Amino acid sequence: MLNTLGLPPNSLIALIGCAGSGKSSLSAMFPRSWVLSSDRHREDVADDAGDQSANSDAWNLLYARLDARLGRGLPAVVDATSADASDRAQLLTRARRHGAPAVALVLDVDVSEALRRNALRPPSRRVPPAVVVQQHSRIAAADLAAEGFARVVRSGELPVLSTVLHRLAAEHGTRTDLIEATFGTEAARLITWDVPSRAPEHRTATLAAGGEELLLRYQDGGDPYDHRFEVEVGGCPNDADCPGPAWSPVHHLGDLLAAQAGNPANESRCDACEGDEYGI
Ligand SMILES: [Zn+2]
Incomplete structure (x- = not known):
């Protein structure tokens, strides 16, 4: 699948996008077992995807699963904001440790659109608008290749919708049960x-x-x-x-x-x- 997308096989794919940038719908391109979502891990440990007090436990679990997949030579997609270089460095360290190419998949989104989507979220998952703007500008300013990403891809370069539909059709059949x-x-x-x-x-x-x-x-x-x-x-x-x-x-x-x-x-x-x- 990664070959057909022009991405290296067995890679660590880091989704990089501010809150409201559409990471969850983008991650639907990939098989579910590949996707490690910080929201999902917070929900798993705290019953609330927006509970920031669960971050430490959630990330420890996410990193353990990431290591397990990369250690088997399997691809992994990390669905988190990854707006800070220090967060991305954690991912790059793990990719290097397992010899996996690291791909930065950057969400193409206008800050106004991200703010609009963020405002529609349930209150516990809503990020203060100033934080969304800050995340957006930090991501725009990042030099991801210099940080160590082997490839930097923009979401607009990928056939996202057709990939999602092909995956769903393969998993569920073209006639839904x-x-x-x-x-x-x-x-x-x-x-x-x-x-x-x-x-x-x-x-x-x-x-x-x-x-x-x-x-x-x-x-x-x-x-x-x-x-x-x-x-x-x-x-x-x-x-x-x-x-x-x-x-x-x-x-x-x-x-x-x-x-x-x-x-x-x-x-x-x-x-x-x-x-x-x-x-x-
Ligand atoms: Zn009767």
Whole structure:
């Protein structure tokens, strides 16, 4: 991948950009396992990406993971502001120790745009505007080649968006998984299509955790705007003597939560006495 971007393989890539410069969206170019983010490490140790008191613990972990990857000859992307030469020197020392070429990937951004994005962040992650301006000018003034970076690349020189899309397509397939698209990646790990499945347009799936289960089915009447998941909600809503089962449409995790609590968010419908509107 680095070859196709014209970057040296097995390199340490330091993203360099002020707060609000778009480092996180740029880092989405790279496989997740490559990216070591200071925000993410603060969140991991302190449950708050903006908690500066967690810096020491967060950076110790980040450096340990960086050493582990570079020691195996694997590339690493460090997603941090790196506005100070002293911060960059820490990275350069580690790159040298492991014989990894150090690449400075500098975010091309106007300070006004960075200030605008910074202002949109949640309060705990917002940096004082004067600090953003200071970071921006310090980065602009830095002589990164003289500091020891083997390559200095500007984000505008890279095909960022197409690289992101290619990576996502390779990881997830060009057709997004239906369960994952509806309920999210983490819930998708708990849901399996039942085998043998019924006709593809009436498949059932089970969401299981801790010995409990919810039964889902996917209803597709062939109309591109008329397909959905439903969850089995037990008793018939019309008649206590009817064996049911009844199903209620679910469009997202919130609907599943409501159904699980016995209070379906959407009107339920009984197969036995109302028939299935999709004609099973
Ligand atoms: Zn019924």
